[in-house]
Amino acid sequence: xxxxxxxxxxxxxxxxxxxxxxxxxxxxxxxxxxxxxxxxxxxxxxxxxxxxxxxxxxxxxxxxxxxxxxxxxxxxxxxxxxxxxxxxxxxxxxxxxxxxxxxxxxxxxxxxxxxxxxxxxxxxxxxxxxxxxxxxxxxxxxxxxxxxxxxxxxx
Ligand SMILES: [Zn+2]
Numbered sequence: 001x002x003x004x005x006x007x008x009x010x011x012x013x014x015x016x017x018x019x020x021x022x023x024x025x026x027x028x029x030x031x032x033x034x035x036x037x038x039x040x041x042x043x044x045x046x047x048x049x050x051x052x053x054x055x056x057x058x059x060x061x062x063x064x065x066x067x068x069x070x071x072x073x074x075x076x077x078x079x080x081x082x083x084x085x086x087x088x089x090x091x092x093x094x095x096x097x098x099x100x101x102x103x104x105x106x107x108x109x110x111x112x113x114x115x116x117x118x119x120x121x122x123x124x125x126x127x128x129x130x131x132x133x134x135x136x137x138x139x140x141x142x143x144x145x146x147x148x149x150x151x152x153x154x155x
Pocket of ligand 1: 036037038039040041042070073075076077
């Protein structure tokens with residue numbers, strides 16, 4: 001690994017030109033970007049979400065979890081960023097890479113299902129007052145109709 005240590009740069013927007021050895025973290029866009037620590041110069045984008053990566057701050061130190069596996073780049077580097085240190089992880093075989101990709105997809109699918117479920121629950125939750133007002137408008141007409149029905153039945 002050419003880059004053994006990384007420094008966190010907290011930014012709003014990810015700059016166009018990335019410096020080697022910097023991990024740009026945009027909390028606003030929930031993304032971290034850095035140049036591959038093997039030194040190949042590829043830009044590695046790690047979206048920050050429960051199903052993807054998470055950043056842990058510890059003073060000036062930063063950790064990124066899970067590991068970064070650049071399987072789609074020629075270098076195929078695999079490393080972990082922990083407390084600003086770049087720790088080389090085991091190179092993976094093609095078979096393991098396939099497995100990780102499958103797991104990633106499964107994680108993502110589960111995450112999407114959870115989100116959809118949350119949205120459904122939100123849709124079922126009581127609506128704000130606008131709806132209630134229209135219900136109240138609707139009710140007198142209903143009782144008027146009931147009166148009519150009563151009257152009709154009494155005939
Ligand atoms: Zn690389």
